Amino acid sequence: MRDAFLEDMSVGQRFGSGTVRVSAEDIIRFAQEFDPQPFHLDPVLAGQTLFGGLAASGWYTAALTMRLLVEGEFLPAGGIIGAGFDELAWPIPVRPGDDLHVTSEILAVRRSKSRPMQGVIKVRNLTINQNGEIVQRAVGNLIVKARSAEP
Amino acid sequence: MRDAFLEDMSVGQRFGSGTVRVSAEDIIRFAQEFDPQPFHLDPVLAGQTLFGGLAASGWYTAALTMRLLVEGEFLPAGGIIGAGFDELAWPIPVRPGDDLHVTSEILAVRRSKSRPMQGVIKVRNLTINQNGEIVQRAVGNLIVKARSAEP
Numbered sequence: 001m002r003d004a005f006l007e008d009m010s011v012g013q014r015f016g017s018g019t020v021r022v023s024a025e026d027i028i029r030f031a032q033e034f035d036p037q038p039f040h041l042d043p044v045l046a047g048q049t050l051f052g053g054l055a056a057s058g059w060y061t062a063a064l065t066m067r068l069l070v071e072g073e074f075l076p077a078g079g080i081i082g083a084g085f086d087e088l089a090w091p092i093p094v095r096p097g098d099d100l101h102v103t104s105e106i107l108a109v110r111r112s113k114s115r116p117m118q119g120v121i122k123v124r125n126l127t128i129n130q131n132g133e134i135v136q137r138a139v140g141n142l143i144v145k146a147r148s149a150e151p
Numbered sequence: 152m153r154d155a156f157l158e159d160m161s162v163g164q165r166f167g168s169g170t171v172r173v174s175a176e177d178i179i180r181f182a183q184e185f186d187p188q189p190f191h192l193d194p195v196l197a198g199q200t201l202f203g204g205l206a207a208s209g210w211y212t213a214a215l216t217m218r219l220l221v222e223g224e225f226l227p228a229g230g231i232i233g234a235g236f237d238e239l240a241w242p243i244p245v246r247p248g249d250d251l252h253v254t255s256e257i258l259a260v261r262r263s264k265s266r267p268m269q270g271v272i273k274v275r276n277l278t279i280n281q282n283g284e285i286v287q288r289a290v291g292n293l294i295v296k297a298r299s300a301e302p
Contacts, residue, residue, distance in 0.1 A: 034214040036221055037230045050229060050294065058233055059217050063185040063210045070187055078201060079188045082209055084240030084288075090233070137235075143201065 003077045005147040006119040009109050017072035017102040020064055022056060024096035030060040055093035061100075061136050062088070065127045068102045078145040083120065087139040099130040107139065116149040154228045156298040157270040160260050168223035168253040171215055173207060175247035181211040206244035212251075212287050213239070216278045219253045229296040234271065238290040250281040258290070267300040 001008060001015065024043070031040035035057035038045035043054040069080055094100070108122035120141050127136035152159065152166065175194070182191035186208035189196035194205040220231055245251065259273035271292050278287035 030214075033218070035217045039230065039232075050232060057217070059210070059214045062213065063181075066186045066208070066210050067184070079190065081190075081201060082241070085236065085238070087235070087237070088239050089235030091235075 002075050005077050006144050007147050009121055011106055013106045015074035015104040017068040019099050019101045022094055022098045027056045031057050051093055058090040061094045065102055076144045081143045083141045083143055085138055085140045089137045091134055094135050100127055102127050117146050119144050153226045156228050157295050158298050160272055162257055164257045166225035166255040168219040170250050170252045173245055173249045178207045182208050202244055209241040212245050216253055227295045232294045234292045234294055236289055236291045240288045242285055245286050251278055253278050268297050270295055
């Protein structure tokens with residue numbers, strides 16, 4: 001659904017995405033800039049931590065998820081503008097070689113009372129690996145444009 | 152507080168961080184890789200959107216916040232390992248030239264019943280700009296190591 005307005009959105013709509021392959025190089029490069037901790041930087045040191053091996057920063061998973069969403073099936077007319085999240089969780093680590101995709105479902109659609117030309121939708125985004133395991137669970141609130149001010 | 156164990160942590164403890172200057176170049180570079188939307192990529196196009204000018208991707212703000220935390224005053228012995236967030240919000244946009252820092256406060260400390268050598272702490276991290284405005288509000292749950300299995 002491209003160029004979707006508030007009026008086009010309804011609870012229960014589902015959307016998919018493409019797939020991204022995660023590499024050790026990219027996990028390490030991201031961590032060097034944003035999350036320089038041993039379990040995200042060094043496969044040998046990572047083996048001695050809670051993670052038991054190199055794992056992606058959750059923020060790298062979140063950033064890759066955003067990229068998949070922007071290039072995915074669901075594009076609101078004004079873009080994907082997140083006001084925030086009610087939940088963001090990383091149930092299991094992302095590992096080098098993982099193939100990730102995202103599935104999204106609209107949970108709520110609400111027009112703004114104070115700004116009737118926009119609304120807020122609640123969307124659950126699940127980031128899933130090649131084994132069907134959920135590596136990130138997020139429930140976000142997006143600001144979307146309305147086509148008209150009339151409900 | 153470096154190398155802090157579960158036993159060293161208590162509700163109400165507060166921690167600070169250094170400061171990072173946000174540049175237009177870095178906002179755009181991050182967006183090109185992870186969040187390629189006009190309001191994060193192009194100052195002119197961004198002026199015609201809800202943002203009214205170039206704004207950082209929320210995920211860039213989140214990633215910078217992580218960097219400030221890792222280099223900040225509070226380092227649990229096992230590292231900063233986030234299991235997830237109860238809340239993550241971006242109340243106002245981050246702009247080129249902003250100087251960001253983070254303040255953290257421990258809201259809850261709980262030993263794991265099933266794994267007594269670890270626990271979960273709830274931490275509120277506020278990312279604040281040079282005007283004292285909150286640009287990111289996050290409440291996260293961190294997995295921390297205990298010094299001993301005895302409460």
